[in-house]
Amino acid sequence: DAGVIQSPRHEVTEMGQEVTLRCKLISGHNSLFWYxxxxxxxxxxxxxxxxxxxxxxxxxxxxxxxxxxxxxxFSTLKIQPSEPRDSAVYFCASDITGAGELFFGEGSRLTVL
Amino acid sequence: GENVEQHPSTLxxxxxxxxxxxxxxxxxxxxxxxxxxxxxxxxxxxIIDIRSxxxxxxxxxxxxxxxxTAKHFSLHITETQPEDSAVYFCAATQKLTFGTxxxxxxxx
Numbered sequence: 766d767a768g769v770i771q772s773p774r775h776e777v778t779e780m781g782q783e784v785t786l787r788c789k790l791i792s793g794h795n796s797l798f799w800y801x802x803x804x805x806x807x808x809x810x811x812x813x814x815x816x817x818x819x820x821x822x823x824x825x826x827x828x829x830x831x832x833x834x835x836x837x838x839f840s841t842l843k844i845q846p847s848e849p850r851d852s853a854v855y856f857c858a859s860d861i862t863g864a865g866e867l868f869f870g871e872g873s874r875l876t877v878l
Numbered sequence: 879g880e881n882v883e884q885h886p887s888t889l890x891x892x893x894x895x896x897x898x899x900x901x902x903x904x905x906x907x908x909x910x911x912x913x914x915x916x917x918x919x920x921x922x923x924x925i926i927d928i929r930s931x932x933x934x935x936x937x938x939x940x941x942x943x944x945x946x947t948a949k950h951f952s953l954h955i956t957e958t959q960p961e962d963s964a965v966y967f968c969a970a971t972q973k974l975t976f977g978t979x980x981x982x983x984x985x986x
Contacts, residue, residue, distance in 0.1 A: 798974070800976075806978075807967070807976060807977070807978040807979050808922070808967060808976040808979070809976075810974065810975060810976075823879070856921065856922070865910055865912065865927055865929075866912070866924045866927070867912075867914075867922075867924065867974060869921040869922050869923070870921065871920070871921050872921060
């Protein structure tokens with residue numbers, strides 16, 4: 766398996782634009798986590814899904830952020846409209862529920878000008 | 879929810895010496911405590927983990943200790959090497975809440 770795959774790896778956009786980040790889980794994994802990493806706040810959990818169902822979205826900053834899991838292997842994180850303070854590296858990670866180890870993608874570095 | 883605090887935020891250690899990073903957590907129901915290593919520009923990767931039914935676990939130069947009563951756990955790296963330089967994150971619970979990270983620098 767190629768591991769967790771994220772796209773795009775880098776995104777530069779202007780304030781107000783819509784941003785969509787994508788994540789493909791490892792085959793057989795059934796939990797999906799979206800994290801945001803910044804120097805100031807470290808790794809923040811935004812939302813996690815179990816068996817395609819959102820379990821906890823309390824980390825989602827505000828209504829501008831939304832996440833979906835249309836099928837068992839794919840997820841999107843959307844920011845609309847984007848703001849400069851959204852600039853960060855966004856990681857998704859997957860695991861088998863209860864197994865413990867999270868497998869991270871390589872991250873999507875977002876810069877909002 | 880869970881709150882995880884990690885200390886120190888930065889740590890410089892002479893090559894060959896030991897490094898210790900400490901974390902405390904708030905939720906007494908937490909039962910899983912992993913440590914992740916993140917090299918510059920790369921993804922976090924699991925290096926060791928411990929579950930609440932044991933007090934210590936060791937894997938070569940890396941060990942983790944857990945004190946459930948005091949709600950703290952620590953990462954110990956012995957005989958440090960330059961390739962140990964990275965940011966280390968602790969985490970707690972199944973819905974992993976991460977600490978703020980420790981930037982470890984090994985001085986040759």
